[in-house]
């Protein structure tokens with residue numbers, strides 16, 4: 001079998017994956033960074049491969065992350081109780097700063113309004129066909145339906161989250177992605193995304209969130225000033241104390257960052273497992289073929305960037321983009337195998353929240369081929385595309401403006 005050759009990439013064997021684990025040379029970076037990136041890549045490659053083979057992933061990590069989070073939430077809770085007590089019983093001067101501490105390190109639930117910034121909520125009144133499809137997918141996967149469906153004109157992807165005191169479920173669909181997929185693939189995408197609601201992945205993220213973010217915040221907060229004492233014209237004892245302070249905060253900042261990185265790697269492993277579980281639900285609702293086809297579209301997305309452009313005629317952006325992407329896909333039918341396999345190299349990282357697209361394809365290929373639980377008729381699909389078309393116009397107008405400048 002001839003080796004696969006892609007521009008700027010070391011060649012590899014498509015059959016036995018020889019050399020696929022070799023990262024393309026990393027330019028313009030320090031020796032230290034290159035070492036870290038190379039090691040991370042190799043370990044990420046191995047982790048993805050194990051996951052695709054169905055190797056069990058330890059759940060003890062999750063227990064540990066929740067435990068760390070509980071401790072981290074206990075800090076503001078204790079500070080709050082102590083502050084309130086001091087405000088009533090005594091020295092108020094101590095109570096106020098404690099109140100500030102409690103406020104600064106309070107657990108955050110995410111604000112719906114902030115999350116929706118720059119995106120467009122799309123109600124059932126404006127997009128009845130899309131909502132009806134989402135409802136059918138929700139029933140088929142046994143997952144709750146989203147409280148808010150939003151579109152993002154710029155996003156080459158889709159995501160879900162749960163936010164706010166009322167824990168509202170939000171599903172966001174990116175217009176470039178929707179313009180790049182066929183109906184069965186959209187069903188697979190919805191199955192995967194709603195699968196995250198069913199599997200309560202957002203809740204798991206929230207429970208582990210303090211552990212995931214706090215040490216990063218601490219590392220950032222302790223980062224010492226870049227300006228040295230000499231540059232500040234400090235002299236004598238002032239200079240010594242200042243430099244000592246810089247050294248200690250610098251060390252603590254590094255230490256916090258190391259803890260942050262370790263926690264992030266552990267959490268990302270759990271995330272990748274959750275993605276695989278969500279893929280199972282995509283297969284359940286859309287069937288194996290449509291799910292595999294969605295991965296192929298995802299792997300080929302970089303090829304479609306040229307198709308989604310401001311050159312489309314005003315009022316016809318969605319239709320023209322879809323036609324151009326379809327042509328592009330037909331033309332690159334053979335190349336997609338190579339592109340998909342290449343993602344196994346380029347997307348491998350211990351820090352990644354998703355297994356590589358190629359490995360997800362590999363895993364789903366091993367599943368039995370079941371018929372789709374939800375199918376979309378031609379007329380229904382045309383309606384859904386029409387409902388989303390205005391947001392494609394938003395993007396088209398922006399791109400056309402850039403194009404003219």
Ligand SMILES: [Zn+2]
Pocket residue numbers: 192193196275278
């Ligand atoms: Zn996902």
